[in-house]
Amino acid sequence: MKPFKIITYILIFLCFKSCIEPVDFSTVSFDANLVVQARITNELKNHTIELSRTIPIDSVNLSPEKNATVFITDNSGITYNFQETGDGIYTSTTAFSAEANKSYKLNIETSNGQNYSSIEETLPQTSTIGEITTVIEQNEIDDIQELVIKVNSNLSSDSGKYYSYEYDETYEVKTAIWSRKKLLIISAIPPYEFELVDKTEEEDGIGFCYPTNSSNEILLTETLTLGQDQVLGFPIRKIPLSSYIIGRRYSILVKQYVLNQNTFDFYTLLNKFSNPDDIFSQTQVGNIPSNITSDTNPNENYVIGFFEVSSVNTKRIFFNRESVTETIFQNYAPLALCGERQNPEIVDIFGGSPLLDLLQGGGWIYQSPPDVPIPPPNKLYELAPKVCGDCSHLGPVSQPDFWIE
Template structure:
């Protein structure tokens, strides 16, 4: 039995890419908003790499059938922004053209702006999800009486207030090291209340083509468990609704299915699927991406945790806030590297361990998690 046990131990498997093909990845969406439009270019990356690198040095243009040309300049590596503000117009055909630094030429098929359908309502409601978790669902209602929209994509930008649970109006500073002496001084910046903004990363799609009418009712864009700390205080979400083509919906739906595989060893291994962009000088070259021209409508809502769960305590802080009492020499190093936050002075009976109670900085300084400047749109 001992022999069997020793031979059955699991050895760690270090996954690595053996065959790799560098493929251009194009994220290109032009909307009917008057703004500096943006197109992102990157490359596929190996399994053992952490993230994709931007495709730099490319020439990016959008042309329409009215003889207009919109040139995009590289703002950051792989991020290209139009030189002028413009908005996609109805009944105008647009085409994307890209030339990479290595001479690769890529073009999309012509695309026309879809019909614009606004959001009828955006609201929050207490719901229970499929996993039997109670929380707040962000819901959208929309309706096209002419039945021409049918295919929708959503994304969101959420902003939430952070209140540091172990904030103190004073901070601990080193007055001198020899002899060692600390001093408490008033904090010079706001560290109790901050704000953090996060963009959605999931592909959120809706399809009414099989419905009696082109209507979405109580469509869930976001779900937040009642104990999610980001709704501990005040929360806001900006939801954007795009009306997209059937071809774009098919592309994003397929991309969603592939990206949702639970394991790289799944029997359903992803293959390659084409968008509406191809390599002009090498028809067999693979290209990942879809050039989309979509109308967009947006709504924003705010709510507080106690509006839905007035009987609850605020959700627990998700970080370890162990209070310690380091001896002076330990405290010297901690203060130097700013990894703790002064909490409160000890009672006399505790002074033998150390003069101060401290916690990790993330527990007393909200700027670790966000900005201490409220966004322009923020409403209390």
């Protein structure tokens, strides 16, 4: 964000602050409305639906809707039952897939006897993903270069469709430093005892980790206003070129959803409401229409959320850094930090163990013997910052099943 824009926001905030009385949020009335996150697709699987309640503005704890009865019916008379598999999470008891030429209706009965139902929704036609491309572009706002991942859909004979996209990205990172040994605490009370052992590949890996992140924004586009039904060059992910995320090897699984117009309109409004740049938007979440209403008391029991029926197609790509750029990247751990070392005493003059304190504190791990010809008898181990020698805080140390080199 440009500096003048930040200054403008601050000035406006100060102006408002000087002429508006503070609000005591504890006195604001609050309605615990039902929140529904429900999507079924043409994938044959056990689908999930999440139910919760809106929470006060000063609350930090989520409020899952427990012990509800949830089921979906189709126009052929088939019922798909869901059971609660977690707090507010309901999973279909059998695997099923949404089918063309059928309509589906969501039904919910909450534990307090309130009934809700959706309008009937139908499955849009499937559109397949074509090519996923990468290009380096200049971000003029932040004045950095970015790797932009773009997607094309295959050409369809339809006049146009509504699309949304999600992704799961997985990438390989390498520890800044690596030791084949680890130091175990055998006794944390006097006489302190430690044991130096070999790391195991199954538990500790070999110095590589594989984090996975999922998209957290609403990515929408449409082809109705185009001459043909084909998405071309739609950007779904932008990564700074200097980022360690694309430092070695990277993979992205792109999910392309074809939506009906009701669903597209809902997400368009939701996207506008959630846009952090539109701080003065008059769109409130309560004004976003839902296709789910209360059968018991529709004028008071409002619903936030949507019952979505969409078709999905997925595609995964891999690439190495050298295939997209020759520039260097910044590792996840700063080089200045990774140069630090500690050579603590096993037992100090007060009977404590500085070595034990550092290991139990979680910020340090064994790296090597001290860099001296003959290590002092009481200072046998040199430690390095854990973040530099262990990347497991970022992700698993083993390659995922889908990973290929």
